Amino acid sequence: MRKISRGSGFRGALEYVLNRASGKDCGRLIGGNLSASDPLSLAQEFGAIRRLRPEIKKPVWHNSLRLPAGEQLNDSQWNQIAEDYMTQMGFDDSHPRVYVMHDDKDGQHIHIVASRIDLSGALYLGQNENLKSTKIIEELEKKYALIITKGVDRIGDTAIVSMPSTKKIKKKEREKSLRTGVEPPRERLQLLIDDALKRNPTASQFAQFLTGKGVKVIANIAATGKMNGFSFSLDGVSFSGSKLGDKYKWSSLLKRGLMFDSANDVAGLAAFKSKSEIETDQSTDTIEGSYAFYLIKFLNQKRCQNGVEYRWQNGNAAFFDRGSTVQIIGNSTAAKIKAMVELAHQKGWKAIKLTGSAEFKKIAIDEAIQQGIQIANPELQQYIKTLTKRPNVDQESVPTSQFVSGISRASLLKFPTEQLSDEKENILSPPP
Numbered sequence: 001m002r003k004i005s006r007g008s009g010f011r012g013a014l015e016y017v018l019n020r021a022s023g024k025d026c027g028r029l030i031g032g033n034l035s036a037s038d039p040l041s042l043a044q045e046f047g048a049i050r051r052l053r054p055e056i057k058k059p060v061w062h063n064s065l066r067l068p069a070g071e072q073l074n075d076s077q078w079n080q081i082a083e084d085y086m087t088q089m090g091f092d093d094s095h096p097r098v099y100v101m102h103d104d105k106d107g108q109h110i111h112i113v114a115s116r117i118d119l120s121g122a123l124y125l126g127q128n129e130n131l132k133s134t135k136i137i138e139e140l141e142k143k144y145a146l147i148i149t150k151g152v153d154r155i156g157d158t159a160i161v162s163m164p165s166t167k168k169i170k171k172k173e174r175e176k177s178l179r180t181g182v183e184p185p186r187e188r189l190q191l192l193i194d195d196a197l198k199r200n201p202t203a204s205q206f207a208q209f210l211t212g213k214g215v216k217v218i219a220n221i222a223a224t225g226k227m228n229g230f231s232f233s234l235d236g237v238s239f240s241g242s243k244l245g246d247k248y249k250w251s252s253l254l255k256r257g258l259m260f261d262s263a264n265d266v267a268g269l270a271a272f273k274s275k276s277e278i279e280t281d282q283s284t285d286t287i288e289g290s291y292a293f294y295l296i297k298f299l300n301q302k303r304c305q306n307g308v309e310y311r312w313q314n315g316n317a318a319f320f321d322r323g324s325t326v327q328i329i330g331n332s333t334a335a336k337i338k339a340m341v342e343l344a345h346q347k348g349w350k351a352i353k354l355t356g357s358a359e360f361k362k363i364a365i366d367e368a369i370q371q372g373i374q375i376a377n378p379e380l381q382q383y384i385k386t387l388t389k390r391p392n393v394d395q396e397s398v399p400t401s402q403f404v405s406g407i408s409r410a411s412l413l414k415f416p417t418e419q420l421s422d423e424k425e426n427i428l429s430p431p432p
Contacts, residue, residue: 004129007060010046010113014039017062017100017111027111031079032098033313042098048295049096052121052334061116061124063133066109068147075101078110081140086112088136090126093313094118096298119298119312119335185234189215190244193232193253200257203227204268211272219269227260227269229253295339296346310339319343325429332360332426340428341367349430351376356426364428376431 007013018027018039029037036042050059065085067073073081082099091097097114116124141148196209207217207230216233229250231240241248247256254260299310299318307322309329317329318336326340341364344352351374354361365375365384375384 004061004063004126004133006058006116007062008058009043010050010060010115011039011043013060013062013113014042014098017102017113027100027102030075030099030101030110031082032096033093034096034098046096046115048338049115049117049119049335052119052338053117053123056117056123059116061114061126062111064109064111065137066107068149069105069107071147072103072108077144081144082110082112084143085133085136085140086114088139089129089133090124092118094120095124119295121334185237186239186244189232189234189239190248193244193248197253197256197258200259202268203258203260203265206230206253206258207269207272217272219272221266221269227266295335296342299339310343325427328356328360328426332357334363337363337426338367340364341371341373344368344428344430345371345373350374351431352428353377353431354380354428360426 018029034042034045036045046059050056053059065082078101079099086095086097091114095114095116095118097112100111100113102109102111116126118124138148140146192210192213192215196206199205199209201209203219207219210217210232214234218231218233220228220231227250229241230253231238232244233239241250241253246252298313300313302309302311304320307320309320310318312318319326319328319340321343326343328336328340337360341352352364352368353376354364361377361380365380368375369384375381
């Protein structure tokens with residue numbers, strides 16, 4: 001098992017697991033609960049769920065499960081184990097995910113890419129994930145009669161994990177060094193960084209010193225100006241700080257004497273900045289100018305005497321289509337409302353009339369605008385004209401109930417007062 005990671009872009013994660021190394025060692029999609037099969041289309045399906053909580057900066061959850069070299073399972077067995085694992089980790093059928101197989105010489109393994117946001121908009125938080133995952137894997141090895149691998153050391157029920165401060169040189173690196181007589185790049189980088197830190201440099205001076213020693217330095221600076229650390233390359237071999245060892249991570253470099261002043265160093269590091277892969281991932285999760293139906297794919301239809309009932313794949317009711325009206329069943333959620341508007345788009349409705357609560361109307365308006373559907377309610381036209389940009393909220397600790405489609409409930413007070421009346425049924429329909 002690798003360390004569980006969280007990320008901001010589904011496209012980047014999917015490209016990695018499906019098309020790793022530019023087509024070499026490509027992965028094979030073997031399971032999950034999405035309908036697409038290529039990275040772009042899958043990213044768009046994930047993106048539809050992501051839009052339920054746009055304030056969450058890292059909605060991507062990624063992990064891999066590996067067998068020892070020589071042991072193999074078929075696709076069905078892997079799917080069974082993956083579902084068992086995800087259930088024990090705290091995910092359920094409402095969390096979109098995919099399982100991708102890599103069958104290489106180092107050991108057959110699968111990658112799991114999942115959404116931390118479920119169909120209701122609730123966020124998977126997860127606590128002590130890596131230790132919990134290790135314990136679950138130990139249990140699964142026994143349950144499915146797999147080769148028992150060494151887990152973490154334990155004292156009673158407590159797992160003791162010791163991370164090396166300096167990553168050891170790999171066997172292949174050492175063998176190449178013996179053949180060529182050249183010190184391994186990893187080891188030289190570690191020594192050069194150690195040497196640079198003896199001078200208590202600023203971040204700019206640190207990057208300049210290493211550059212002078214033949215190291216390619218990339219400053220990982222977010223669009224907000226936040227410094228997230230460095231990546232290094234020597235003799236064509238690239239390393240992140242964590243790949244060199246814990247003591248080379250950004251937080252550790254600061255503790256070891258590196259000085260960073262955002263007011264001065266960000267400008268000084270501009271020459272070392274490279275557009276991050278994460279920013280590229282985020283820009284490709286959706287495509288402007290086109291629209292595909294994503295949430296509606298998660299719904300099953302049941303034809304009744306008066307129309308069609310739509311239910312989520314877990315059996316929960318969503319809404320009822322009577323032909324000329326679509327009405328929510330039960331409590332309103334952002335996912336239900338967005339899927340209703342998707343259905344209206346599929347039915348060819350160019351405009352819709354909204355009846356219901358202010359919250360329902362606000363989400364429906366937000367989704368209709370994105371799909372090019374007009375709102376027929378005369379009393380809402382002024383509000384639509386004065387819509388402002390959504391606030392940038394990045395606190396993942398904020399409960400789902402405090403946000404609706406990324407807009408705080410406080411902003412609902414800006415709605416026309418006549419629309420705050422209590423209308424029991426949330427319905428959308430074409431204008432008369």
